[in-house]
Amino acid sequence: MEPPAPPRRVTIVDVARHAQVSTTAVSKVLRNAYGASPQMQAKVRRAIDELGYRPLAAARGLRGQTYTIGVMLPDIRNPFFPEILDGITGCLEETDYQVLMGPGCNGEKAEARVTEAMIDRGMDGLVLVAPVSSRAHLEHVASVVPTVVVGRHGHSPAYDSVTDDDVAGATLVVGHLAALGHRRIAHIEHHETDPTRIAEMPNAQRADGYRRAMRNLGLDEEIDVVSTSYTQQGGYEGMKGLLTRPHRPTAVFAGADFAAMGVLEALTEAGLSVPGDISVAGYDNTTFAALGPISLTSVDQAGREIGANAARLLLERIADRGKPSVQVKLSPALVPRRTTAPPPT
Amino acid sequence: MEPPAPPRRVTIVDVARHAQVSTTAVSKVLRNAYGASPQMQAKVRRAIDELGYRPLAAARGLRGQTYTIGVMLPDIRNPFFPEILDGITGCLEETDYQVLMGPGCNGEKAEARVTEAMIDRGMDGLVLVAPVSSRAHLEHVASVVPTVVVGRHGHSPAYDSVTDDDVAGATLVVGHLAALGHRRIAHIEHHETDPTRIAEMPNAQRADGYRRAMRNLGLDEEIDVVSTSYTQQGGYEGMKGLLTRPHRPTAVFAGADFAAMGVLEALTEAGLSVPGDISVAGYDNTTFAALGPISLTSVDQAGREIGANAARLLLERIADRGKPSVQVKLSPALVPRRTTAPPPT
DNA sequence: GTGAAAGCGCTAACAT
DNA sequence: ATGTTAGCGCTTTCAC
Numbered sequence: 001m002e003p004p005a006p007p008r009r010v011t012i013v014d015v016a017r018h019a020q021v022s023t024t025a026v027s028k029v030l031r032n033a034y035g036a037s038p039q040m041q042a043k044v045r046r047a048i049d050e051l052g053y054r055p056l057a058a059a060r061g062l063r064g065q066t067y068t069i070g071v072m073l074p075d076i077r078n079p080f081f082p083e084i085l086d087g088i089t090g091c092l093e094e095t096d097y098q099v100l101m102g103p104g105c106n107g108e109k110a111e112a113r114v115t116e117a118m119i120d121r122g123m124d125g126l127v128l129v130a131p132v133s134s135r136a137h138l139e140h141v142a143s144v145v146p147t148v149v150v151g152r153h154g155h156s157p158a159y160d161s162v163t164d165d166d167v168a169g170a171t172l173v174v175g176h177l178a179a180l181g182h183r184r185i186a187h188i189e190h191h192e193t194d195p196t197r198i199a200e201m202p203n204a205q206r207a208d209g210y211r212r213a214m215r216n217l218g219l220d221e222e223i224d225v226v227s228t229s230y231t232q233q234g235g236y237e238g239m240k241g242l243l244t245r246p247h248r249p250t251a252v253f254a255g256a257d258f259a260a261m262g263v264l265e266a267l268t269e270a271g272l273s274v275p276g277d278i279s280v281a282g283y284d285n286t287t288f289a290a291l292g293p294i295s296l297t298s299v300d301q302a303g304r305e306i307g308a309n310a311a312r313l314l315l316e317r318i319a320d321r322g323k324p325s326v327q328v329k330l331s332p333a334l335v336p337r338r339t340t341a342p343p344p345t
Numbered sequence: 346m347e348p349p350a351p352p353r354r355v356t357i358v359d360v361a362r363h364a365q366v367s368t369t370a371v372s373k374v375l376r377n378a379y380g381a382s383p384q385m386q387a388k389v390r391r392a393i394d395e396l397g398y399r400p401l402a403a404a405r406g407l408r409g410q411t412y413t414i415g416v417m418l419p420d421i422r423n424p425f426f427p428e429i430l431d432g433i434t435g436c437l438e439e440t441d442y443q444v445l446m447g448p449g450c451n452g453e454k455a456e457a458r459v460t461e462a463m464i465d466r467g468m469d470g471l472v473l474v475a476p477v478s479s480r481a482h483l484e485h486v487a488s489v490v491p492t493v494v495v496g497r498h499g500h501s502p503a504y505d506s507v508t509d510d511d512v513a514g515a516t517l518v519v520g521h522l523a524a525l526g527h528r529r530i531a532h533i534e535h536h537e538t539d540p541t542r543i544a545e546m547p548n549a550q551r552a553d554g555y556r557r558a559m560r561n562l563g564l565d566e567e568i569d570v571v572s573t574s575y576t577q578q579g580g581y582e583g584m585k586g587l588l589t590r591p592h593r594p595t596a597v598f599a600g601a602d603f604a605a606m607g608v609l610e611a612l613t614e615a616g617l618s619v620p621g622d623i624s625v626a627g628y629d630n631t632t633f634a635a636l637g638p639i640s641l642t643s644v645d646q647a648g649r650e651i652g653a654n655a656a657r658l659l660l661e662r663i664a665d666r667g668k669p670s671v672q673v674k675l676s677p678a679l680v681p682r683r684t685t686a687p688p689p690t
Numbered sequence: 691g692t693g694a695a696a697g698c699g700c701t702a703a704c705a706t
Numbered sequence: 707a708t709g710t711t712a713g714c715g716c717t718t719t720c721a722c
Binding site (some may be wrong): 006054055056057058059061062066070071075077079081085088089098099100101102103104116117120121122232234236264265268269284287288291292293294 | 399400401402403404406409411413415419423424426427432433434443444445446449461462465466467577606607609610613616630632633636637638639
């Protein structure tokens with residue numbers, strides 16, 4: 001027989017009455033604002049504790065801030081994103097800000113829905129991870145609320161951005177494979193048609209980095225790119241295609257670990273051994289790349305730092321919306337594992 | 346030279362003026378509430394479209410609902426949770442509700458912080474996935490806001506719950522292994538000390554199911570449980586322990602796919618082949634269980650249905666907070682793959 | 691340094 | 707069926 005009536009929430013008025021001060025005073029203490037004497041602070045804080053008061057973010061938002069940061073992730077399933085999230089929350093947990101995430105979205109429409117929902121909920125700032133929306137939409141969002149874009153190249157005066165240096169990452173992989181003695185190094189890329197995105201999305205940068213690295217090593221003739229997608233399926237089909245080549249490659253650089261999984265599957269199916277017959281490298285250093293039975297050579301993007309930087313930039317922009325936009329580019333690191341070795345002799 | 350001043354947001358007053366009606370009328374149309382004629386509806390909707398008006402959730406929440414559902418996931422990294430999330434969002438996307446997630450939390454303190462943050466932001470309902478908090482805390486939360494608990498056994502009149510039948514899942518695994526001819530089937534469980542959680546957490550249920558299934562098959566003597574944790578590390582250590590047995594098991598049932606990964610690693614290290622020397626099964630049918638090079642026998646929890654049920658129950662409870670609490674228990678299915686086979690002869 | 695009073699954008703009573 | 711009015715809980719002028 002529980003009374004289903006939830007007890008009325010403690011409000012700022014209750015605190016003010018209990019502490020025998022004005023609501024303004026309580027508000028000031030809550031926000032560490034100027035104009036509250038030490039004894040006032042103490043009195044108010046005591047009352048807050050005694051009453052177990054917690055400010056209602058929604059009500060605060062109506063006039064000031066909601067102390068909420070929204071993070072949009074394109075796909076929860078991608079094991080790379082938790083790292084970024086850790087970086088963000090790690091940086092924010094010392095502050096009064098709380099992080100809330102939008103559910104995984106794929107495609108511009110879903111992204112727009114989530115960003116709008118976050119704006120409508122009065123969020124103080126947004127972190128957009130690898131958004132696929134048009135530049136115009138991103139700038140619109142940024143004009144309404146402080147925004148940091150993660151994992152997408154291309155600058156804008158409207159928002160800050162944090163990316164990994166994908167060209168450098170691709171160069172690391174190609175260099176590693178070439179150093180092992182490989183010459184016929186193929187690449188599986190994520191297919192991209194939209195011209196803006198070709199310039200801005202990481203997948204395009206990785207393919208570009210691959211091509212440049214090959215040329216720099218004098219391997220122009222060996223450049224071989226299959227265009228599918230950064231999924232297991234895409235990797236599988238891409239490898240199938242590569243296996244039909246008259247001269248099949250001795251090494252494959254998949255633009256993402258997910259795709260590399262499909263590559264491994266296709267190779268198992270074809271009865272080829274890794275790295276005996278063929279070497280395979282991925283990108284992102286996802287959780288399963290490290291799993292014993294897989295042990296995939298990959299590129300680590302330092303997701304934590306990406307996230308931490310994004311959070312820091314966002315706080316700075318919230319504090320000063322007029323400041324010039326900043327671009328941070330972080331360097332990835334190669335993680336060699338057991339799927340890469342010298343080519344068969 | 347962009348004017349950094351974000352243009353004032355369109356409010357309900359603007360819409361009312363534009364449509365030449367009262368704000369109440371607009372509000373009613375927004376909420377599909379009773380008392381708005383068709384022509385009124387049309388007029389208002391036109392004005393809304395023309396002005397691009399979107400209601401501010403925070404302001405709505407101050408009086409009514411925020412149309413926001415909070416989902417708390419203990420760990421983003423667990424590849425099982427996205428399924429649940431898909432089920433929830435799938436069920437909710439036809440409605441006006443928006444889903445927001447709390448960042449991964451581990452431990453009671455982090456959970457409390459997230460649930461409080463969600464309550465403070467005026468969320469209309471909460472879905473708590475596999476919470477580790479005390480029963481009392483869960484009931485407190487549920488007394489403040491409609492709540493559905495997922496992945497935790499044990500009923501409460503205060504909240505609805507949706508779970509997988511973990512005992513049945515464990516039985517499926519043991520049955521599968523026994524049918525292949527195994528007798529020495531060991532189990533790796535997640536260590537649990539808290540008495541409430543022993544009764545309510547899935548890990549305990551799986552261990553219990555294992556023991557019961559073994560007994561029912563007359564294998565009482567062979568029961569062998571190693572208590573570590575549902576992590577790769579835990580699986581690794583657990584298997585190390587099992588390998589020191591005078592009679593080592595011919596099959597291992599790890600309570601989670603994560604742990605199974607560690608088991609596989611320990612076996613590779615020991616030079617044992619899977620499933621030639623020893624069979625391995627996991628639980629959760631996570632993404633990487635299906636990966637070609639791993640191909641782990643596992644138990645599928647039908648996460649989508651779990652999520653969909655949770656969302657449905659939550660909407661029902663939001664509509665009628667007084668209704669009696671409901672418990673839904675779903676049946677898991679075995680997914681046999683290449684890590685299980687008859688024992689060596 | 692402190693407090694009274696006026697909103698923020700919306701919904702819920704209460705008229706009409 | 708429609709409009710008027712009074713808040714929701716907080717922050718922000720602006721007096722003192």
